[in-house]
Amino acid sequence: xxxxxxxxxxxxxxxxxxxxxxxxxxxxxxxxxxxxxxxxxxxxxxxxxxxxxxxxxxxxxxxxxxxxxxxxxxxxxxxxxxxxxxxxxxxxxxxxxxxxxxxxxxxxxxxxxxxxxxxxxxxxxxxxxxxxxxxxxxxxxxxxxxxxxxxxxxxxxxxxxxxxxxxxxxxxxxxxxxxxxxxxxxxxxxxxxxxxxxxxxxxxxxx
Amino acid sequence: xxxxxxxxxxxxxxxxxxxxxxxxxxxxxxxxxxxxxxxxxxxxxxxxxxxxxxxxxxxxxxxxxxxxxxxxxxxxxxxxxxxxxxxxxxxxxxxxxxxxxxxxxxxxxxxxxxxxxxxxxxxxxxxxxxxxxxxxxxxxxxxxxxxxxxxxxxxxxxxxxxxxxxxxxxxxxxxxxxxxxxxxxxxxxxxxxxxxxxxxxxxxxxx
Amino acid sequence: xxxxxxxxxxxxxxxxxxxxxxxxxxxxxxxxxxxxxxxxxxxxxxxxxxxxxxxxxxxxxxxxxxxxxxxxxxxxxxxxxxxxxxxxxxxxxxxxxxxxxxxxxxxxxxxxxxxxxxxxxxxxxxxxxxxxxxxxxxxxxxxxxxxxxxxxxxxxxxxxxxxxxxxxxxxxxxxxxxxxxxxxxxxxxxxxxxxxxxxxxxxxxxx
Numbered sequence: 001x002x003x004x005x006x007x008x009x010x011x012x013x014x015x016x017x018x019x020x021x022x023x024x025x026x027x028x029x030x031x032x033x034x035x036x037x038x039x040x041x042x043x044x045x046x047x048x049x050x051x052x053x054x055x056x057x058x059x060x061x062x063x064x065x066x067x068x069x070x071x072x073x074x075x076x077x078x079x080x081x082x083x084x085x086x087x088x089x090x091x092x093x094x095x096x097x098x099x100x101x102x103x104x105x106x107x108x109x110x111x112x113x114x115x116x117x118x119x120x121x122x123x124x125x126x127x128x129x130x131x132x133x134x135x136x137x138x139x140x141x142x143x144x145x146x147x148x149x150x151x152x153x154x155x156x157x158x159x160x161x162x163x164x165x166x167x168x169x170x171x172x173x174x175x176x177x178x179x180x181x182x183x184x185x186x187x188x189x190x191x192x193x194x195x196x197x198x199x200x201x202x203x204x205x206x207x
Numbered sequence: 208x209x210x211x212x213x214x215x216x217x218x219x220x221x222x223x224x225x226x227x228x229x230x231x232x233x234x235x236x237x238x239x240x241x242x243x244x245x246x247x248x249x250x251x252x253x254x255x256x257x258x259x260x261x262x263x264x265x266x267x268x269x270x271x272x273x274x275x276x277x278x279x280x281x282x283x284x285x286x287x288x289x290x291x292x293x294x295x296x297x298x299x300x301x302x303x304x305x306x307x308x309x310x311x312x313x314x315x316x317x318x319x320x321x322x323x324x325x326x327x328x329x330x331x332x333x334x335x336x337x338x339x340x341x342x343x344x345x346x347x348x349x350x351x352x353x354x355x356x357x358x359x360x361x362x363x364x365x366x367x368x369x370x371x372x373x374x375x376x377x378x379x380x381x382x383x384x385x386x387x388x389x390x391x392x393x394x395x396x397x398x399x400x401x402x403x404x405x406x407x408x409x410x411x412x413x414x
Numbered sequence: 415x416x417x418x419x420x421x422x423x424x425x426x427x428x429x430x431x432x433x434x435x436x437x438x439x440x441x442x443x444x445x446x447x448x449x450x451x452x453x454x455x456x457x458x459x460x461x462x463x464x465x466x467x468x469x470x471x472x473x474x475x476x477x478x479x480x481x482x483x484x485x486x487x488x489x490x491x492x493x494x495x496x497x498x499x500x501x502x503x504x505x506x507x508x509x510x511x512x513x514x515x516x517x518x519x520x521x522x523x524x525x526x527x528x529x530x531x532x533x534x535x536x537x538x539x540x541x542x543x544x545x546x547x548x549x550x551x552x553x554x555x556x557x558x559x560x561x562x563x564x565x566x567x568x569x570x571x572x573x574x575x576x577x578x579x580x581x582x583x584x585x586x587x588x589x590x591x592x593x594x595x596x597x598x599x600x601x602x603x604x605x606x607x608x609x610x611x612x613x614x615x616x617x618x619x620x621x
Contacts, residue, residue: 023407024407026352026354027354027355027406027407027408028352028354028406028407029355029357029360029403029404029405029406029407030404030405031357031359031360031404032352032358032406033407034359035331035335035351035352035359036352038328046258050257050258050464051460051464051470051471051474053470055260056258056260057258060258060321060325063322063324063325066324066328067324077407115477117477117480117481118474118477121452121480124449132551136343136551137339137343137349137352138352139348141553142551144449145440145442145450145551145552147441147442148441148443150443150445151446152445152446152448152449153443153445156445196443197444197445198443198444199442199443199446200437200438200441200442200443200447200491200494201441230614231614233559233561234561234562234613234614234615235559235561235613235614236562236564236567236610236611236612236614237611237612238564238566238567238570238611239559239565239566239613240614241566242538242558242559243559245535253465257464257465262467263465263467264465267465267528267532270531270532273531273535274531284614287614343550344546344550344556344559345559346555
């Protein structure tokens, strides 16, 4: 398995777990779990592949991705009641999936010879859009826009590592590892320690 | 008209009626009716065609689809007040449109030589995404995720008929008829008799 | 710069301002501002380019579009507190962006030799979908479906000018100017003077 396929599989697996956990909060059946798991898992990468004109898109070229997402949905369906706080599980798994997906998306764009700007955007698209679809469809507040948390920022930082790698002369395995580590560390810092950028504050307050 | 064009036209017409009925609940004007009708009618098939790289997408290749959707919107604009329960009408028309669209989407994927997994996914994509777009845009609870009802399940079952047809040696007309009948029957059973799969129940309850 | 690039840049700039203003209402950080600005600015044109199979999509062919959107986000981040009513600013900027985007989208379809129906749809897609994505993601009531206002109607009217232009023998610069003027005038009339089409009224009332 190539480095990119490994990252894409990891992102699909962990994003699928978050989709299924959101389904458990909405009390769906097993097919509803699988639907939200697949949408979350492949949503971002599908937009990336359509934009990059990669044909067929990754999960049509290799349907084992769909199998991985369904297995994740089954796993959550039968074990979610064992989890103390499903919201906390969603937050942390989503952070891990974000890290894998950003690295996968940016690396794919880079191997296609895209410019640094497009490499960063493709990292953000792959990382952010699957979770955004999950949250919009399930009518949850999108994690990506949660006030005062770092999210797209983490994706942009992680993808920038890959955009800059050709200048640094580091090998691909090291680059994607560093990229995923930075994405995850920033997101973890934001969840656990409240790391944030200054947010816009209107005067007078909104409501 | 080919079998596929017939199914696609039927799905477009009936999905457009549901989009227009949702527009009537939101008290839009005639162009708003047409907008929601077109979005619902061609949304799923458009994603299908983009994923399958069918170019141009079906309603660009044959703009009569748009005309059909606009006629459906006009029809509903002038007659919706005659309907006793618009929500019930939406539910049942959506079930019929789902049946047509699933058969169309799965059959298209099958004629392109896709694997069984992709045939099933394309049936579900074609059947489920137009209605999902309608509900997300109009801020209704998506039918596709309504707790305790069969929806994606019906699509998967109907599409599976087409995925399995090559092994059964049945002709295409019979296969799509059987597929649409199974999708509709399962959905009708869920609406009318409460057929369902076991749903995930958390302990303790969610709220 | 070609006429189309000029229109696309104007639409991107002004739509990005509206996306950033919506971000300011949600009190996001600067990267959140940029994310919503970019989504709003390129959302409609991206769907248009995917449907028309223009490859690469416009902002991948020329990443200065992304730079324009980020500059708009920065501008709003540091000056939005000076604006008396951000909602009013969003309404009027959105009307201007709609006018530019409709003309750009319709003109692109027309130069590709598409039929009048597709020219009109591409104008509406380019004009309406970016703002729709902004509103759905930020969980605002979509402007495009706001009860009793003209919105898609303005887009259809403006795009029709371009669809009809070949018959009128008017030059492209005049045509797109007229198209944008008509879109904006109708939308402005709806915002300022309450111009509207008859809306669907159910009897008995909805709730």
